[in-house]
Amino acid sequence: MNRERSPDSSKPSSEATVITLIDQSDEELAQVACGDRNAFAVLYRRHVTDIYRFLLVRVGKVQDAEDITTQTFEAALQHIAGYQGIGKFKSWLLGIARRKAADHFRQKRVTLPLEFAQHIPHPDTPLDECIDQQLRLELVASLLHRLTPERSEALALRLFGRLTIAEVAHVMGKSEAAVKMLVHRAMSDLKQQLTNSQKEN
Template sequence: MNEKEIIRRIKQGEKALFETLVKEYYQEIYHFCFYKTGDAESAYDCTQETFLHVIRFLDGYTERNHFRAWIFGIARNVCSDFFRSRKFVTMEEEALEGVQEEEEGYRRAEMRDSVQAALNRLPEMQKDVIILRFYYDMKLKEIAAVVGAGIPTVKSRLKQGMEKMKQFLGKDGDLQI
């Protein structure tokens, strides 16, 4: 059964099929929320909230956009609401403190933390585009649907965001403060 059929049947009352959508998208949405919040617990909360919104608003969903773009748009809005509704303290220092891995693994974790810290320094509009493009391999058209902007705007945000990331990370990939 394809996604359109599942959504149609859920709208017709077969609510048990919602679990199929959750299984399909949960990990992607969780990881997206993690990249946005930088914290596992906050990402979990935002993921749960995203799926609550999907349940609440699925009847209003129409096939103009792809479902994937629609659900990522909801996740993006939920994460934005999260930052507006709470004083959020980034967990970068805590993430760096307890890392006890072998040298190669340590370097990878350090680089991942540097990239996350650099992402956190970007304006939300650039951060969203970079996450969707590089972590979720979305095409520019899909990203435009998620963020509600035109393709030229998405290209511009992507280019500007990448330039800032290069500045933030420097030559060695270490965060420049």
């Protein structure tokens, strides 16, 4: 009697596996992602957009942001065994993206021409509404690069990485009070940049 079975007959289909994984938390998925590419694929789909948006406003160019996003997830997969569940997985992932962006800046100087004046909203529009109105990320990137590095990074993590103040503090290695101040000042600076750009054009 032939007792051989097809390779997939003793385990759930890939689609069923992914559906099951979708219900798990980031931290649960990270614990098994070393040996389960489906688990890592779920993590990738959950976070790739926020990682990309954060990197785009940090580096300012679409191609560079795409490349560094790829590098970030490659590094995450390579080192995911080192994630110990201390802090949220997304914060750990953004920490990798942050280091990759820093490597990028060390390797070459990035200049950002300000060529987006026609997309600048009225200066009285609140910053969060500007973003809600599809304000181009390239414009925000060009303006963020005029802020101090710490203010720019804190605001990028908060708005585009979608981290809480506590999570930004964890990623940057600062107190929550310090991060709140950085974000507050960055928001004020960015609104002023928008106002100045409007006046110049």
